[in-house]
Amino acid sequence: MLTINNNLLYLFGMYEPDSDSIVVYANDSDPFILNCQKCNSSVILDNPNDIVYLYRLAQDAPLLYAELALKADGLQRYVDAMNEFN
Template sequence: MNNNLNFMFGMYEPTTDSVIVNTGENSVLVIHCKECNSCVIFEEPNDIVYLYRLAEEAPLTYVKLALKKNGLQDYVDAMNELN
């Protein structure tokens, strides 16, 4: 994956459960949260809320973590440590 993507704008789209990112002129990246979240191992099933809150409140951060190896897993693990 190209690590030099320029994320201009991003938003969570609840009807499709995806984050849609404008990456430049006439270029859009769609990240399907269900697919990305299915790769994460949760200590508790309700821990998935961490990822949905991230996608809704900070969609660009969600996408950057989703594109990084173990990014979403590391995020959930860190949230569990904090809580």
């Protein structure tokens, strides 16, 4: 379980490769869907190959991807941090 803020408790999330999206189940409500292509388009990449960081994150840690995508500059900061480590 992952808590983003005091109101949402994310119970489960999964990456759907056919639609390139993250499906997130929160609280007892209907799932919501994050379109990865749309979220990724807001990230400025130093190198076009850096997009792999976001695809790996979506596949390996979909709830973390959702958390970062819902924060201002969350995905951008993630890519910037990955570039610092590599």
